[in-house]
Amino acid sequence: MAAVDWIATARNDEFAARVLFIATKVAQNVAAEDPATIDHDVRVDYAGRVIRGTDNPKMIATHVISSNPSIQIQITNDPEALGSNVPDGDIEFALATIWTSRAKAFEGVPG
Secondary structure, eight states: OHHHHHHHHHHOHHHHHHHHHHHHHHHHHHHTSOTTSTTHHHHHHHHHHHHHTOSOHHHHHHHHHHHOHHHHHHHHHOGGGTTTTSOHHHHHHHHHHHHHHHHHHTTTOOO
């Protein structure tokens, strides 16, 4: 069952730590992005949340997996790997694509 394998991967401490580590890299890139970038202010606010460590790494991992079919396929093809077979670049790409939606979800929420 694919969803059960995806959940197990998102809840895996090592995978969640990898996602958080890469999210911190993406947060730094967002903090340095052009201020004219669409939604820059909310994106930077969320970057600060990630850098401070006030977001939940396992929820970020859940969002990464649920939003990216390529990552889903890699997990489904080798569920016992618990995401260790997912390249860092795929995680970074997924984070970049969900960044603004995560940022907007936290808009106005202290953190």
